[in-house]
Amino acid sequence: MVKPYPREFREDVVRVARSREPGVTLARIAKDFGIHEVTLSNWMRQADIEDGNRPGVTATESAELRDARRRIRLLEQENEVLRRAAAYLSQANLPKMMFPLVRDLAADGIPVTVTCRVLNLCRNQYYRWLLEPITAAELDEAYRANALFDAHQDDPGFGYRFLHDVATDAGQVMSARTAWRICRDNRWWSVFGKRRGKNGKKPGPPVHDDLVQRDFTAGNLDELWLTDITEHRTDEGKLYLCAVKDVCSGRIVGYSIDSRMKSRLAVQAIDNAVARRGDVAGCVVHSDRGSQFRSRKFVHALNRHGLVGSMGRVGAASDNAAMESFFALLHKNVLDRQHWRTRQDLRIAIVTWIEKTYHRRRRQARLGRLTPIEFETIRTTQAATAA
Numbered sequence: 001m002v003k004p005y006p007r008e009f010r011e012d013v014v015r016v017a018r019s020r021e022p023g024v025t026l027a028r029i030a031k032d033f034g035i036h037e038v039t040l041s042n043w044m045r046q047a048d049i050e051d052g053n054r055p056g057v058t059a060t061e062s063a064e065l066r067d068a069r070r071r072i073r074l075l076e077q078e079n080e081v082l083r084r085a086a087a088y089l090s091q092a093n094l095p096k097m098m099f100p101l102v103r104d105l106a107a108d109g110i111p112v113t114v115t116c117r118v119l120n121l122c123r124n125q126y127y128r129w130l131l132e133p134i135t136a137a138e139l140d141e142a143y144r145a146n147a148l149f150d151a152h153q154d155d156p157g158f159g160y161r162f163l164h165d166v167a168t169d170a171g172q173v174m175s176a177r178t179a180w181r182i183c184r185d186n187r188w189w190s191v192f193g194k195r196r197g198k199n200g201k202k203p204g205p206p207v208h209d210d211l212v213q214r215d216f217t218a219g220n221l222d223e224l225w226l227t228d229i230t231e232h233r234t235d236e237g238k239l240y241l242c243a244v245k246d247v248c249s250g251r252i253v254g255y256s257i258d259s260r261m262k263s264r265l266a267v268q269a270i271d272n273a274v275a276r277r278g279d280v281a282g283c284v285v286h287s288d289r290g291s292q293f294r295s296r297k298f299v300h301a302l303n304r305h306g307l308v309g310s311m312g313r314v315g316a317a318s319d320n321a322a323m324e325s326f327f328a329l330l331h332k333n334v335l336d337r338q339h340w341r342t343r344q345d346l347r348i349a350i351v352t353w354i355e356k357t358y359h360r361r362r363r364q365a366r367l368g369r370l371t372p373i374e375f376e377t378i379r380t381t382q383a384a385t386a387a
Helices: 007-018 026-032 037-051 059-089 099-107 112-118 123-131 136-154 160-169 176-186 263-277 296-305 317-335 343-358 372-386
Strands: 224-234 237-246 252-258 284-287 308-311
Touching (some): 007 252, 007 343, 026 037, 037 059, 112 123, 136 160, 237 263, 252 343
């Protein structure tokens, strides 16, 4: 089954085709970007529909229709939850919690997620209650917290170590780490403790270990990817590019371009790379310690695709030197060549250089004087023959 092209890639190709110079055919542009001419024509036809230049159902309208149906179904479920909850609470002998109602609604086909959101209940607590109303661990935790609280009330100047000793003498045996965690969760600090500084003044800790150690080599495709973000000014403001590079072939397997440098920029670049390459589970993705790559959204994207994260040190550009060299080449050949008036002009120049020049014309010595596309084609053919 042919893998679909990323949406951002399709939009960039359409922009290039629309802004082509006189005499440049669609067939030539399709060849430069490695797609079929019919595919490019279909993309441009759909783009005309999206822009209102051609009759038809746009992707937005289809998405709105699906979203409206989903919302109607969700509203019907929420109304049923409220109706049943009103009847449940009107009983003479009220139970101590609403979890039995959640269980009854789930048996009637109302999702637990919907019921818990409408009734403002914690879904995880419901599932724990479903297995065991009160667990032995929760009971032990309550006894330990009670002993620590009594000790804290007796002398608010005690830190968690002293509170741990007093609670142990009272018969509640626990580790010092457990005592610290309970005191932290309940904010039972010593009144003489020093003030804790604000977050964000220093670079955050790495969320992954450095699995590369400056060894930018890979024996197979989709074994090691590098990613980073660069920026450049235009008259309309800055434009940010997040690119993902395959170390084995040197190809930019995915990228995303936006006017804001948010975590979604890095997430979209990874999603585009996976959409183009297919099953890449186990591939190592190496980056610097930027906040976009330490964000929960980016980490969740790696876990969702089965990728393995890797991260260099703070202020050490050599830890991601192979990616920095690509950006240096991009700045030299595109970004710094002229003054850019609009973000769209710069965007078209970036994607044209990557897809047309860097991938299909610029030969690399380490690849045996082959372009990244030629190198991958040969490797793929050899693998298919061997199989």
